[in-house]
Amino acid sequence: MYYYEISSIKSLVYVINHFEKYPLQTTKYVHYKLWCQVMDIIEKKEHLSLSGFYKVLSIKSVFPKGLSHGILEVYSKNFIPIIKPVFEPSNTLLDHNWIAGFIQADGTFGLNYTKVPKMKLGFTCQPQFRITQHERDLIVLKRIIKSIGCGIVVKPGDDRDRYSISVANISDLINIVIPLFEKNSIYGAKNLDFLDFCKGVHIMKNKGHLTLEGLNELKNLAYGMNTYRKF
Incomplete structure (x- = not known):
């Protein structure tokens, strides 16, 4: 690192x-x-x-x-008493370049390849764009949703102090998320994950995940991204 x-x-x-x-x-x-x-x-x-x-x-x-x-x-x-500065969050829309920079550090482009016995091929793949923050910054997650026009806020678990934005709808990924980061670039390994993510989303848009060949391609993409990526 x-x-x-x-x-x-x-x-x-x-x-x-x-x-x-x-x-x-x-x-x-x-x-x-x-x-x-x-x-x-x-x-x-x-x-x-x-x-x-x-x-x-x-x-x-x-x-x-x-x-x-x-x-x-x-x-x-x-020690002397310290008065913390007051943080007054804004409700204005966030600049898309700012969002891209924020995603560079705290966002994830994922292809969740999972075993589902009831599926014809036994496996499926779910693309997901996600941003996670401590609960104290829940408002910035809501501002991002408002600024990009899609996504929902989810809490990963009742015992955790984190919240996430999740975008898993193919239409939102194709029409909003992918164009957003094609126009407002991210860099480094995160960009490689984004490019693989785009491939996976388009495979699913074209129903490729319903074929063995397409599902294997998704598997290879999923296990070559994020923490699986080797340099």
């Missing part, structure tokens, strides 16, 4: 400028603004003082992963 990382303080200014111009649309915005507070402390050299150091620790403590138990034991008595 590879990571894209920026750690130079000078370069991070460009990151801040970018997200001030193009604001984050999920609750990640809250932690971005807290991170900006730390950047401001560092820029002013306040982190070199004990009070500045405690302030940085205090901010880090309210992040999702927080601080280690050991650090909390030593420094928690010196």
Whole structure:
């Protein structure tokens, strides 16, 4: 696995400028603004003082992963109260380029090849476009549905704090989802999955999944995508 990382303080200014111009649309915005507070402390050299150091620790403590138990034991008595920035979600339609970028990280194009004994050939394949988010960002899933014009929100399980957008209708996939990402490109391995997904959807549109040859082609596509893909 590879990571894209920026750690130079000078370069991070460009990151801040970018997200001030193009604001984050999920609750990640809250932690971005807290991170900006730390950047401001560092820029002013306040982190070199004990009070500045405690302030940085205090901010880090309210992040999702927080601080280690050991650090909390030593420094928690010196923490100062931190007020989290307020995230006020918008209800406006999302730009399709933004959606493509979001899918690049959090979307999945899948061909679910499964055994179904009652089917004539014993197997079937169900294409599905899916986006999953923590329940705190349910509103952005609803905004995506409204912006692209298809999909339903599903909860994978009662014991989970996640929600997903699911699009499995062939007509919606052919007429909305596929044209959306043909016009607003995604890149890398996700694009390879998208291209295989398109092949699978078109096989099913043409009833190829009802033949042994078509079903085998779908199987090969399904077991060469996503986590099955080898490089």
